[in-house]
Amino acid sequence: MLSVENLAISFGGLAALRGFSVEVAEREIVALIGPNGAGKSTVFNIVTGLERPASGRVTFLGKDLLAMVPHAIARCGIARTFQNTEVFRQLTVLDNVLIGCHAHLSAGALRGALGLPAVGREEAAARETAHALLARLGLDDHAGVEARALPLGLQKRVELARALAAEPRLLLLDEPAGGLNPTETRALMGLIVRLRDERGLAILLVEHDMEFVMSISDRVAVLNDGRKIADGKPGAIAADPGVIEAYLGREDD
Amino acid sequence: MRSLTLAMGAAGLLLWPWAAPRYFVFLASLIVVNAIVAIGLNLLSGYTNQLSFGHAGFLAVGAYTAAIVATRAPGAPVVVALLAAALVTALVGLLLGVPCLRLEGLYLAMATLAFGFVVVEAILNLDGLTRGNDGLRVPAARLGPWALATDGARYYLVLVVGAAMVWAALNLVRTRTGRALLAIRESEVAAQASGIHVARYKTLAFVISALYTGVAGGLFAFVVGFLSPDAFDVFLSVDFIAMIILGGLGSVPGSMAGAAVLTVLNDSLAGFQNYRPLVFGAILIASMLFMPGGIASAARRLRAPLAGHPRVAPGSRPGPE
Ligand SMILES: Nc1ncnc2c1ncn2[C@@H]1O[C@H](COP(=O)(O)OP(=O)(O)OP(=O)(O)O)[C@@H](O)[C@H]1O
Ligand SMILES: [Mg+2]
Numbered sequence: 001m002l003s004v005e006n007l008a009i010s011f012g013g014l015a016a017l018r019g020f021s022v023e024v025a026e027r028e029i030v031a032l033i034g035p036n037g038a039g040k041s042t043v044f045n046i047v048t049g050l051e052r053p054a055s056g057r058v059t060f061l062g063k064d065l066l067a068m069v070p071h072a073i074a075r076c077g078i079a080r081t082f083q084n085t086e087v088f089r090q091l092t093v094l095d096n097v098l099i100g101c102h103a104h105l106s107a108g109a110l111r112g113a114l115g116l117p118a119v120g121r122e123e124a125a126a127r128e129t130a131h132a133l134l135a136r137l138g139l140d141d142h143a144g145v146e147a148r149a150l151p152l153g154l155q156k157r158v159e160l161a162r163a164l165a166a167e168p169r170l171l172l173l174d175e176p177a178g179g180l181n182p183t184e185t186r187a188l189m190g191l192i193v194r195l196r197d198e199r200g201l202a203i204l205l206v207e208h209d210m211e212f213v214m215s216i217s218d219r220v221a222v223l224n225d226g227r228k229i230a231d232g233k234p235g236a237i238a239a240d241p242g243v244i245e246a247y248l249g250r251e252d253d
Numbered sequence: 254m255r256s257l258t259l260a261m262g263a264a265g266l267l268l269w270p271w272a273a274p275r276y277f278v279f280l281a282s283l284i285v286v287n288a289i290v291a292i293g294l295n296l297l298s299g300y301t302n303q304l305s306f307g308h309a310g311f312l313a314v315g316a317y318t319a320a321i322v323a324t325r326a327p328g329a330p331v332v333v334a335l336l337a338a339a340l341v342t343a344l345v346g347l348l349l350g351v352p353c354l355r356l357e358g359l360y361l362a363m364a365t366l367a368f369g370f371v372v373v374e375a376i377l378n379l380d381g382l383t384r385g386n387d388g389l390r391v392p393a394a395r396l397g398p399w400a401l402a403t404d405g406a407r408y409y410l411v412l413v414v415g416a417a418m419v420w421a422a423l424n425l426v427r428t429r430t431g432r433a434l435l436a437i438r439e440s441e442v443a444a445q446a447s448g449i450h451v452a453r454y455k456t457l458a459f460v461i462s463a464l465y466t467g468v469a470g471g472l473f474a475f476v477v478g479f480l481s482p483d484a485f486d487v488f489l490s491v492d493f494i495a496m497i498i499l500g501g502l503g504s505v506p507g508s509m510a511g512a513a514v515l516t517v518l519n520d521s522l523a524g525f526q527n528y529r530p531l532v533f534g535a536i537l538i539a540s541m542l543f544m545p546g547g548i549a550s551a552a553r554r555l556r557a558p559l560a561g562h563p564r565v566a567p568g569s570r571p572g573p574e
Binding site for chain 2 (some may be wrong): 049050069071079080082086087090091097099103112114119163
C-alpha cells in the first residue's frame with residue numbers, strides 16, 4: 001500500500017538518503033533499522049510531508065504523497081509518532097487523543113461556537129471513542145492529567161493513542177520502545193501485533209531494540225549511510241554478513 | 254454549589270445599575286468591553302501562540318465602523334452597527350492574518366504593532382469619515398423606538414452582547430476548533446500529523462480574534478460616546494496583552510478576570526498617569542514570577558485538591574491493557 005522509490009535528499013551538502021526504496025503491504029509490519037544517522041527518521045519525514053526529497057517517488061494507495069501537504073497526507077490514513085515524543089504537553093491526555101480524532105469530526109467554528117445539538121452529539125461520541133482508546137492503552141486513569149506531568153513511557157503511549165484515534169491504515173512508529181523498560185517494551189510488542197491482527201493496520205517502524213524488531217516484524221529493511229543494504233525476513237537479516245558488518249563497523253567508530 | 258455561585262453572580266450583574274453609582278455602571282461596561290477584547294486576543298495569542306501588539310487597531314476599526322454606521326443611518330438598530338463592526342473588523346483580521354502566516358514570534362509582534370500604527374494613521378487621513386483629530390461624536394445606540402441614552406441602558410446592552418460572546422467562546426474552545434488552535438500552539442508538526450490544516454486555523458484565529466475585538470469596539474463606541482484616534486495607541490494594545498497574561502493564556506474565564514482586574518486598576522490609577530506603566534509593569538512581572546499561568550491556573554490549583562482531580566500523574570501502570 002505504501003511504496004517509496006529511490007528517495008534522495010541532502011541537508012547542506014550531507015547526503016542523508018541516496019536512492020532508498022521500501023514497500024509496505026497491507027497488514028504488514030516492516031521494521032526499518034540502521035545505525036544512528038542512517039536516514040531512518042528522514043524517510044518518515046518525507047513520507048509524512050515534512051521534508052521534500054530531491055528525487056524519488058512516494059505513493060500510498062495509488063496517491064502521490066509528494067504532491068501533498070502534511071495534513072492532507074494524514075487524512076489519507078497515515079498516522080505517526082515521533083522519535084522525540086511530540087505530545088501536546090500542556091493539554092490533557094484526553095484532549096491529546098481528541099485532537100487525534102480531528103479529521104473524523106466535522107463541527108466547524110461557527111457550529112461549535114453556537115453549541116448546536118449535533119455538535120454536542122458528535123463531541124459526546126468522540127469522547128466515548130477517546131475514552132475507549134485510553135482504556136485499551138491503560139491510560140484511563142490519566143485522562144484528565146496534562147501530558148507533561150506523565151513519565152516518558154506514558155507520554156509515548158499518549159502519542160500512540162493520539163495516532164490511533166485518527167483511525168489510520170498505516171502507522172509509522174519512530175523508536176516506539178526508546179526509553180521504555182523491559183515490561184513496557186513487551187507490552188508494546190503485543191499491542192503492535194494486535195493492532196495489525198485486529199485492526200488490519202500496516203505498520204512501518206524504526207527501532208534499535210533488535211529483540212523487538214526480530215520478534216514482531218514480517219520484514220526488516222536495513223539502512224546504512226542513506227542506502228538500503230538489506231531487505232528480507234528477520235531471520236535472513238540477522239544472518240546477513242553485510243548487515244553484521246554495518247553494525248560492527250558502527251561499534252568501531 | 255457551582256450553579257449557586259453562577260446564579261448569584263448573574264443576579265449581581267443584573268442588579269448592578271440599581272445598586273452602584275453611575276460612574277461604576279460605566280466602569281462595569283468598560284470591564285465587559287475589555288473582557289471581550291481579552292477573549293479575542295487570547296484566542297489568537299494564548300490559544301494559537303500568535304502574539305499581537307495590534308489589538309487596539311482592531312478595536313478602533315470596530316469602534317469607528319459602528320460609530321459611522323450609527324451616524325449615517327440614524328434610525329438603524331444597534332444590532333446593525335455591531336454586526337457591521339464585527340464583519341468589517343473580521344475582514345481586516347483576514348487581510349492581516351494571511352500575510353502574517355509567514356511570520357512568527359518577534360516578526361509577528363512587529364507586523365501587528367505596525368498594523369496598529371497604520372490604523373491610527375488611516376483614521377487621521379480619512380477625516381471625511383472619521384473627523385480625524387477632532388474626534389467623532391457617537392449618537393446613542395437605538396433599539397427600535399428606544400435610544401439607549403443612560404449608563405444603565407448601555408450597560409445592559411453591553412452585558413447581553415458580552416454574555417453571548419462569552420458563551421460562544423466557551424463553546425468554541427471546548428470543541429474541535431478550540432482544540433485545533435491549542436494543538437497548533439503546542440506543536441505544529443504534531444498538529445499537522447493529526448490532520449489539522451495549520452494555515453487555515455491560524456488564519457481563522459485571526460478572523461475570530463478580530464471579530465471579537467470589532468464587536469467590543471462597537472460597544473466601546475456607544476459606551477464612551479466619543480472617539481478620537483489617540484485613545485487607540487500602542488499602550489492600549491499592551492494593556493490587552495497584560496490582561497491575558499495576568500488572567501491566564503489559553504483561558505476564557507482567565508481573560509475576563511484579567512480584564513476586570515486591570516480595568517479597575519487602570520481606573521484607580523487615572524490620577525497618577527506617570528506611575529501607571531510602573532505599576533502595570535510590576536504587576537505583570539510579579540504575576541509571571543509568582544503566578545505562572547495567571548489567575549486561571551491559580552484558581553485551578555486552589556480548586557483541584559477539593560474536587561479531587563489528580564494534577565500530578567500517579568505511578569506508571571505496567572503496560573497496555
Ligand atoms: N532537518 C535536517 N537538517 C539537517 N540535517 C538533517 C536534518 N534531518 C536529518 N539530518 C541529518 O541527516 C542524517 C540522517 O538523519 P536521520 O534523523 O534520518 O537519522 P536516523 O537514522 O533517524 O538516526 P537516529 O537513529 O539517530 O535517529 C543525519 O546526519 C542528520 O544529522
Ligand atoms: Mg531517527
